[in-house]
Amino acid sequence: MADDSVPTSIDPRRALAALGYESVSDIEQVLGGWETLLWRFTTPDAREHSLRVYELPRVRDIAWRERIALDACAVAGLPAPRIETAGEFEGLPALVLSWCPGKPLLSAIESRPWSMWGLGRTFGMAQARVHAVAPPAELQANAPHDWVSRAGKQYVALSEHVLSLQPATDSLIHMDFHPLNLIVEGATLTGIIDWSGAAAGDRRADLARTVATLVAAPVPPGPLSPLLNVARKLIIRAWRSGYEETAGPMPDYRPFLAWAGATLLDEIESLIGRPGVWGSEKDVERFRGLVTVWAREAGVS
Numbered sequence: 001m002a003d004d005s006v007p008t009s010i011d012p013r014r015a016l017a018a019l020g021y022e023s024v025s026d027i028e029q030v031l032g033g034w035e036t037l038l039w040r041f042t043t044p045d046a047r048e049h050s051l052r053v054y055e056l057p058r059v060r061d062i063a064w065r066e067r068i069a070l071d072a073c074a075v076a077g078l079p080a081p082r083i084e085t086a087g088e089f090e091g092l093p094a095l096v097l098s099w100c101p102g103k104p105l106l107s108a109i110e111s112r113p114w115s116m117w118g119l120g121r122t123f124g125m126a127q128a129r130v131h132a133v134a135p136p137a138e139l140q141a142n143a144p145h146d147w148v149s150r151a152g153k154q155y156v157a158l159s160e161h162v163l164s165l166q167p168a169t170d171s172l173i174h175m176d177f178h179p180l181n182l183i184v185e186g187a188t189l190t191g192i193i194d195w196s197g198a199a200a201g202d203r204r205a206d207l208a209r210t211v212a213t214l215v216a217a218p219v220p221p222g223p224l225s226p227l228l229n230v231a232r233k234l235i236i237r238a239w240r241s242g243y244e245e246t247a248g249p250m251p252d253y254r255p256f257l258a259w260a261g262a263t264l265l266d267e268i269e270s271l272i273g274r275p276g277v278w279g280s281e282k283d284v285e286r287f288r289g290l291v292t293v294w295a296r297e298a299g300v301s
Contacts, residue, residue, distance in 0.1 A: 010053055012039045015089040019051075019096055035062060035196060040099060048099035049084060053092055054196075062196040063093035068138050069198035070097075072172060076133045079126075080192045100191025106179035109235075115187070116231060120238025121245070122189055123182060127210065128246035130192065133172040135200030143169040147199035150175075151259050152266035155291075158259040161300045162205070165255055173199050173206035175263075178213045179235070207243075207253040208260035211236065216287050217264065258294035265291060 012027050026042040030050070039051045054063045073080035081097035088094060102108075105123060109116050135143075144167045151159045174181075175197035183191035214236050244250055253260075265287050295301070 010037055010055075010089070010092075012041070012051055015053060015094060016041065016051055016096070018089045019085050019087050019094060021085075021096065048101070050081065050097045050099050052095045052097060053089060054094070055092060060093060063095070065139070065198050066195045067095070068136050069172065069174075069195035072133060072136050073192070073195070076172075078129060078133065078192060079189050080195070100183040100193065102183045102185030102188075102190045104180045105182040105184050108184050109179065109231075113231075116234060117238045118187060119179075119184065120235045121242030122184065122187070123179060123235075124239040124242025124244075125246045126182060126189055126192060126242075127174070127177050127206070127239075128243045130174055130177070131171045131203045131206065131247065134170065135172045139172075139198065139200040140169055143200040144202070147173075147175065147197075147201055147205070148259075150197075150266065151262040155259070155262035155266075157300050158262050158295060158298075161298060162256060162259045167202035167205060167256075169200045169202070171201060171203050171206070173201040173203065175199055175201075175206060175209055176213075177206060177210045178217070202256070204251050204253040204256045205260065207250065208256035209263065210239070211253060212257060212261040212264050212290075214239070216261065216290050217268075255298055258291055258298050258300060261287065261291040261294055 012029070013024070016022075016024055016027075021041075021043065023044050024041045025044075026040070028040045030038040030040055035054065037053045037055050040048060041051060042048050054060075067083060067086060070080055070083050074082055079100070081100055083095055083097060085096040086094075103111075105119055109119055144163070148159050148162050148167065151162075174192070174195065176194055177192075181192065181194045182189060183193060214232055240250055265284065268287070269284055
């Protein structure tokens with residue numbers, strides 16, 4: 001049986017040296033990744049980069065999907081990190097990526113609440129651009145079963161319901177497209193990050209996952225958390241406006257909503273209590289209730 005244990009701490013300097021980056025400076029750990037460890041660093045040419053080490057037991061599938069998706073983004077010209085080096089450190093997959101300057105879109109909204117509508121539209125436009133990209137053959141090979149099954153054993157009926165809808169597999173979908181995974185500098189989108197859930201899928205599934213996150217996922221702690229909770233509906237309206245300006249009428253994602261919520265629940269439940277993970281059992285219980293309501297609305301018991 002494979003050993004699923006992972007190091008509790010990693011020396012980024014040693015990891016970078018193993019990947020061929022001997023002379024680096026300004027190494028700084030970046031918080032926010034729930035499945036990976038992330039650092040920013042600078043090379044002698046004054047360029048900034050990121051080191052991403054995949055630390056969870058299922059890292060190999062995650063790292064593989066991310067590499068395939070980022071290569072597709074580069075070909076399509078999407079604003080996303082570019083892979084500079086891929087390798088391993090202490091048995092864990094690791095990537096060195098180009099650095100996307102700016103801050104997460106959610107942080108930009110927090111610092112400039114009056115920009116919420118414009119940034120929300122940018123959010124929707126970006127997702128439409130992703131959906132216009134044909135997925136790589138490697139992701140199509142096991143679609144849609146590979147991503148439909150992410151709802152977890154407790155929600156098999158929801159996965160079966162989605163399969164009964166004959167989901168498409170002709171779009172690149174992100175499957176974790178939310179305001180913390182978009183980087184903006186001012187009003188300019190500089191990066192779409194965290195492609196670990198990427199798949200060849202149905203736009204409706206990706207849209208439903210975004211809505212489930214915007215409606216129910218706990219927001220990061222901070223003084224403006226109450227504002228962000230109140231602003232969820234406005235951000236959704238702006239997101240939809242931007243998406244439809246770019247891609248035309250948004251398809252009806254509601255039949256996928258309960259399943260999308262279940263996939264997010266499956267991830268959050270496994271991460272509650274880990275360092276850097278916000279959210280509590282109370283948030284999980286509230287989310288379970290919403291999934292039950294959405295399932296009832298979809299006619300799934």
